[in-house]
Amino acid sequence: MKALLCTSYGLPETLEISEVPTPKIAADEVLIQVKACGVNFPDVLIIQNKYQVKPPLPFAPGGEVSGIILEVGEKVNHLKKGDRVIALCGWGGFAEEVVVNAKRVFLIPVDLDFISAAATLYTYGTSYYALKDRAVLKAGETLLVLGAAGGVGLAAVELGKMMGATVIAAASTDEKLALCKAKGADFTINYSTEDLRKMVKEITGERGADVVFDPIGGDLSEVALRSIAWKGRYLVVGFASGDIPMFPNNLALLKGCSIVGVFWGSFSERQPQDNQKNIVELLSLHKNGKIKQHIHKIFTLETAPQALTELINRKVKGKAVVKVCD
Numbered sequence: 001m002k003a004l005l006c007t008s009y010g011l012p013e014t015l016e017i018s019e020v021p022t023p024k025i026a027a028d029e030v031l032i033q034v035k036a037c038g039v040n041f042p043d044v045l046i047i048q049n050k051y052q053v054k055p056p057l058p059f060a061p062g063g064e065v066s067g068i069i070l071e072v073g074e075k076v077n078h079l080k081k082g083d084r085v086i087a088l089c090g091w092g093g094f095a096e097e098v099v100v101n102a103k104r105v106f107l108i109p110v111d112l113d114f115i116s117a118a119a120t121l122y123t124y125g126t127s128y129y130a131l132k133d134r135a136v137l138k139a140g141e142t143l144l145v146l147g148a149a150g151g152v153g154l155a156a157v158e159l160g161k162m163m164g165a166t167v168i169a170a171a172s173t174d175e176k177l178a179l180c181k182a183k184g185a186d187f188t189i190n191y192s193t194e195d196l197r198k199m200v201k202e203i204t205g206e207r208g209a210d211v212v213f214d215p216i217g218g219d220l221s222e223v224a225l226r227s228i229a230w231k232g233r234y235l236v237v238g239f240a241s242g243d244i245p246m247f248p249n250n251l252a253l254l255k256g257c258s259i260v261g262v263f264w265g266s267f268s269e270r271q272p273q274d275n276q277k278n279i280v281e282l283l284s285l286h287k288n289g290k291i292k293q294h295i296h297k298i299f300t301l302e303t304a305p306q307a308l309t310e311l312i313n314r315k316v317k318g319k320a321v322v323k324v325c326d
């Protein structure tokens with residue numbers, strides 16, 4: 001089968017298309033024919049050896065796939081050959097076939113197309129867990145989302161709105177903010193040209209945001225923390241800027257706020273049933289038209305390195321997806 005391999009750590013252009021043998025499954029695994037693979041920030045990190053997960057070389061990146069089950073291990077009871085699924089493989093998704101532990105594979109409804117399906121788990125899974133389980137966001141509260149047109153950011157905008165919050169989307173370009181508006185954001189802030197703290201104060205009448213969703217880190221993080229409301233919840237989601245911020249911890253005291261870590265991958269391992277419940281809820285929200293994946297562009301295995309480069313260059317809005325098999 002064909003795979004896009006990382007044979008030595010480096011930037012996306014170092015990835016190579018190769019023919020590799022079909023992987024063998026263990027008793028608790030399934031083999032999936034990959035129809036599509038979502039492109040996520042960890043793919044950019046994993047090929048540069050900058051991610052917490054370090055598969056042995058050579059490997060194909062690609063952490064979430066949609067596809068059809070080809071083979072089922074003897075201990076797997078809830079899945080069968082021919083099932084349409086989405087799966088969290090961690091890596092290996094930029095390939096025609098991938099082996100995944102059955103507990104990370106979820107059935108999808110027939111009306112969910114493979115491209116949209118491949119853009120569901122990482123982003124909506126993370127943002128739903130962040131807002132619902134970690135922030136316990138309530139209707140009527142104000143949610144500030146940084147990097148709001150990115151993968152997890154745009155999902156947070158949509159989910160925050162669906163949960164009844166007033167959503168302030170913050171991003172680096174007006175074009176990105178227009179998409180956030182279309183996804184339901186009530187207010188927008190362009191942090192390349194506007195003062196984030198001043199704008200949040202103006203929008204919230206000096207009160208600040210009840211929940212801050214931060215997937216980017218860097219210099220903006222402290223500004224955003226200073227813009228939080230009394231008893232606010234600051235969600236540490238990621239560091240797309242490449243810079244892990246250090247907070248003066250008196251800010252937590254002064255604001256009476258909580259700084260809350262969000263590690264969805266670990267949640268899905270430690271609390272698989274809670275994660276499963278969230279995924280079922282997300283699929284139902286999609287079915288009822290409450291959420292809709294925004295597909296930036298569809299790439300092929302051959303052009304997948306470009307998708308990763310666009311992610312690095314902050315060009316992707318919503319999700320890029322690689323179409324693998326017809």
Ligand SMILES: NC(=O)c1ccc[n+]([C@@H]2O[C@H](COP(=O)([O-])OP(=O)(O)OC[C@H]3O[C@@H](n4cnc5c(N)ncnc54)[C@H](OP(=O)(O)O)[C@@H]3O)[C@@H](O)[C@H]2O)c1
Nearest residue numbers: 041147150151152171172215237238239240241262263264
């Ligand atoms: N905690 C978890 O469980 C979890 C789960 C999934 C992802 N994550 C993390 O969340 C972060 C975002 O992931 P994502 O898939 O949403 O990525 P994404 O689609 O690339 O979005 C990231 C956003 O960050 C902003 N950004 C600021 N500086 C950047 C830089 N130097 N390079 C790239 N983007 C930059 C960009 O928005 P502007 O141009 O508007 O600033 C971009 O849209 C990553 O760090 C990822 O590892 C965490």
